[in-house]
Amino acid sequence: MVRFILKLYTQSEISNSLKNLKISKNDNIYCSSSLGMLGIPKFSAENIDDICSIFFETLFSLIGPKGTIFVPTFTYSFSTKKNSRNVFDVLNSKSKTSPFSEFVRNRNESSRSKDPMVSVSSIGRNKNIL
DSSP: OOOOOOOEEOHHHHHHHHHHTTOOTTOEEEOOOOGGGGOEESSOOSSHHHHHHHHHHHHHHHHOTTOEEEEEOOOOOOOOSSOGGGOOOTTTOOOSSOHHHHHHHHSTTOEEOOOSSSOEEEEETTTTOO
């Protein structure tokens, strides 16, 4: 029998854990995440977007307005003449990597690279570097 023990975590624990990674002002960070693997939030969250919002705001508060957050927004899209269903639309194709990356992609200030297979979305000072 396999048992899983899910830890409960607070917003301050998120911030402290990120600080332990030495994330600081003006950093450019690439964040590939599976928030579900972290446990269950102790704070009030009605849906995954609430959790993503708290992680995003915590990350952005650490790097500040001169920092940049990059996330994978891969769609694995590759269209051919025979298979035109997988046409990549930089504005509308949903990320298939994680709810957090989709959350970042959907923010108004987000910029997305034009690679149909492995696009990256970013927010911050250097968001257009890709």
